Amino acid sequence: MKWLVLGLMVVIGLSGCGRSGHTATSASSTAPTSKPKSPWLTSRVPTFYVHGFQGSANSTNTLIQHAEQTARAHKVLVATVSPSGQVTLSGSWAAKTRNPIIQVVFQNNLAQYDQQSAWLAKVITAVKAKQNFATYNIVAHSAGCVASVNLLMTKQASDFPKINKLVTIAGPFDGVVGEDDVANQNSFLSSGQPKYVHAAYQLLAGKRTNFPHNVHLLNIIGNLDDGTNSDSLVTNVSARSIKPLLRGTNVNYTEKVFHGKAAQHSQLHENAAVAMAVDRYLWHR
Template identity: 75%
Template sequence: MRKLGFIKWLFLGLVLVVGLGGCGKKQSQSTAASSQQAKKVLSPYVTSERPTFYVHGFQGSAKSTNTLIAHAEKTAHAHKVIVATVSTSGTVTLDGTWSAKTRNPIIQVVFKNNLAQYDQQSTWLAAVITAVKAQHPFKSYNIVAHSAGCVASVNLLMTKQASDFPKIHKLVTIAGPFDGVVGEDDVANQNSVLADGQPKYLHAAYELLVAKRTNFPKGVQLLNIVGNLDDGSHSDSLVTNVSARSIKYLLRGRQVDYTEKDFHGKQAQHSRLHENPQVALAVDNYIWHR
């Protein structure tokens, strides 16, 4: 009897050990799953369906934004889904497919007439946004613009659109000639900023925007990228630092969340800025980083 009792208790002990082992294994698997899920959540870049439009500048083309877009695809898990080409007559052609739930979609904008005035490019950009929205509805969007594309983008945001037109979320301006271009209507080291922040000389582009500044939507997040060759010109060769920074005074009172980043040296030259990997990283982090 004692032997049978001993065997019974030994059997129960084994069952208990095996059961606890199983619970431990399940708990370990559960912990591993939770850890794996946490890693996904902690990705440094967001997963968003909000589109970002990349806009080139005067005399620009797809090449002007190719490097920035490629960097965004590699670093921020973005995806170029559409190339929107605007013909010289203003016809918009969309090439590509924007699949549902594509992460951080990008639309590359290309103007066939890359010598058009700012207001004309603004009209075309609005047509692009409208055409993309008709194909794939969205309520808000971002813009990354270079050079004259910055002025066209800001002018678009100051121009009244249809009530169902999408809302701007974030805007990145790279080397924006808001108050003149060196060699055209501006001269290096000629302009300056007055005590109240206003540029001393107001050129044609600035006057265009001043007339409509109160139409700029409130609460926009803006990253303004400024290039300085550090050669004494206080410019990126084509846009003076005063011209590029003049957007801040222009948008005073519009509750803009303004951030400025300066880049220096040879890689801060006007056209090299959109090829500069540090600029690309700054753009990616501003648009998509958590």
């Protein structure tokens, strides 16, 4: 009898363990699985990529391709501006496209800053007529940086979209080496202003108070580390002079400096680390 009772107790115990294990397995197998959240935003705000002097689509192709591959952005339109200022849009922009990109190409790539600013305003207006939007971003290289800032300092129509984020890469805001600037000549005074003021700075300083408040700005600077404190064409002082220009506007200013041969003026827009910095600034959560 004793062995019979012990046997029954063992059987009942094992049966209970089996049921308990089965219940736990069933619960775990039916638990809902959550999909990992993408680190990249899904935004409908368009981003305009603008090249500089002597630039072309090649100047922004690499940056755009990186954004498409990394941040799941999509180039939807190419806005080509003729020498007479006529804007031609090619491509298609579906209403729900994620992180849409518009590539801007000036056929006259030697036009002055104020002319490029007027053309860029026409591009934004033409794109808005095709696909309405209230805010936009700009990614600009070299002279395109000055043209973009000048645009933002120029009064536009009341229904003109508002800037959301601005990225400037190698912006010659106070001179270009070999034209009106010399490496290691300029510096910042105790007031924060550059010691020598050149044409671009004068253009922008005259209407700096028109710049919108609370803009998010990423300023990317190149330093070859060869003793010139420049990217070969734009000194670090010239690139940094955008900050004193925007004093009093509550700009949300972020600065990133890249070093070495890959930080040369024209190499900056081919630099994968620069492209990643741009993508993260615009679209990373």
